[in-house]
Amino acid sequence: MxxxxxxxxxxxxxxxxxxxxxxxxxxxxxxxxxxxxxxxxxxxxxxxxxxxxxxxxxxxxxxxxxxxxxxxxxxxxxxxxxFRHGGIYLNADAGIEKPSDLCGKRVGNPEFQLTAGVWIRGILAEHHGVPLDSVTYVSGGQESPGRIEKGRVETPFRMETAPPDRTLADMLANGEIDALYTPRVPSPFQRRDSRVKRLFPDVVGAERAYFAETGIFxxxxxxxxxxxxxxxxxxxxxxxxxxxxxxxxxxxxxxxxxxxxxxxxxxxxxxxxxxxxxxxxxxxxxxxxxxxxxxxxxxxxxxxxxxxxxxxxxxxxxxxxxxxxxxx
Known part of the structure; x- marks a missing residue:
């Protein structure tokens, strides 16, 4: 054999x-x-x-x-x-200075079921005062329009779909969404576009503090x-x-x-x-x-x-x- x-x-x-x-x-x-x-x-x-x-x-x-x-x-x-604290990006004019300021905002997710998104939403809810139902989630393609969920997703939260000709990266830079939870660095941030910034400026410091508190990698x-x-x-x-x-x-x-x-x-x-x-x-x-x-x-x-x-x-x-x- x-x-x-x-x-x-x-x-x-x-x-x-x-x-x-x-x-x-x-x-x-x-x-x-x-x-x-x-x-x-x-x-x-x-x-x-x-x-x-x-x-x-x-x-x-x-x-x-x-x-x-x-x-x-x-x-x-x-x-x-x-660690995913570095995967939370903001429109610089959205008035978000601390995590709890995300409440009431429109937040992009390339796919709601992405593992990175699960961790980000969970960490924000459990450790930073951002309840799961406190934001409106907008799904769509981050860099190319039209991305769909790989599998069926039904959640109890406010969900919207990005326009079929728009990308979440552009919507973030233009202020059509206030934040973006993503595993990939969005193109405006890569280009050093001043309209886009991270929620946690000291990403490493925030992630080290999180591990020290929780023991979670x-x-x-x-x-x-x-x-x-x-x-x-x-x-x-x-x-x-x-x-x-x-x-x-x-x-x-x-x-x-x-x-x-x-x-x-x-x-x-x-x-x-x-x-x-x-x-x-x-x-x-x-x-x-x-x-x-x-x-x-x-x-x-x-x-x-x-x-x-x-x-x-x-x-x-x-x-x-x-x-x-x-x-x-």
Whole structure:
């Protein structure tokens, strides 16, 4: 019996590089790694189930669990994590000087169900006095008009759709919306347009303070296995999980090398040391145990925002084979 051939659609990450170049191979699996932009991967996997294994938005995955037969099974592998205080942009003339000033405003969201948006809305509601129902949400394409939700979204909040010929980035700069919650830096801000600014000018300071208060380093993406593949070959969950952990550990070692910087960040080594000091040595942790509070908080936010019908426990959303390991 030969090795099982599987396709994996995933982004371009240091923590998955060893899987892409084949230096780490999952037990019993020949992996074809398709390096794709995250939005394309999510869309193709959700709409057409094109891949055997894929990176997926945590929010999208949790929403799929409401289906009578959920189409995917997730591994507690977090290919993307990111603090999101820096993803809140304002029109400079909107009269917003502090987070609570967002109440009563019109706020753009490229898609309401985006994981970054779930975290931003939850953090603002829980820590900054911006109740979920205190703003009007406007959805649409950030840089190209006409973007639609990848999946059906019904929420109890005031929702509008951007005009079909307008982008949220332009609407923000022109004052047609007061703020924008987004994972991507909007083009007016990239151009240093004075009409657009961030809610938190000291993003790093705000995010460090948030971690010190909560212990949360937000999770953005998980890895999912198509359910039909998982049901035929239950062993692939443990095999893939072990390989992703090994690739992540390989990246830990490679990035902390001061002989020559791997990325074009002048103080990379010092920033890694600062991250370890604040977040701990395993600052990009996988698994449920180390991320119980992070996952429970996200699942609560997701449910409160009307994106999942019931509140789930972290262990219940992952393949059980990936939560246990053999110990000698």
């Amino acid at each position: 030969g090795r099982l051939a599987l396709t994996l659609a995933c982004g371009d990450y240091d923590r998955t590089r060893a899987l892409e170049d084949g230096s780490i191979r999952p037990d019993g699996i020949d992996l074809t790694y398709l390096r794709l932009p995250v939005e394309e991967t999510f869309f193709r996997m959700l709409r057409h189930r094109e891949f055997d294994v894929a990176e997926m938005s945590l929010s999208t995955y949790v929403a799929t669990l409401d289906a009578e037969t959920p189409p995917f099974v997730a591994l507690p592998v977090f290919t993307s994590r990111m 937000p999770i953005m993406h998980v890895v999912v296995i198509r359910r039909d593949v998982y049901e035929r070959h239950r062993w692939v969950a443990q095999s893939l999980y072990k390989a992703f952990v090994a690739a992540r550990d390989d990246a830990y070692g490679r990035i902390y090398d001061s002989s020559a910087l791997r990325f074009m960040t002048p103080w990379l080594i010092q920033e890694i040391e600062q991250a370890r000091d604040l977040l701990g040595a395993d600052y990009w942790s996988y698994g449920v145990r180390a991320n119980q509070h992070v996952l429970a908080t996200f699942l609560r936010y997701h449910h409160e925002q009307g994106l999942s019908r019931r509140l789930r426990e972290p262990e219940a959303i992952f393949a059980p084979e990936s939560l246990e390991s053999f110990v000698i």
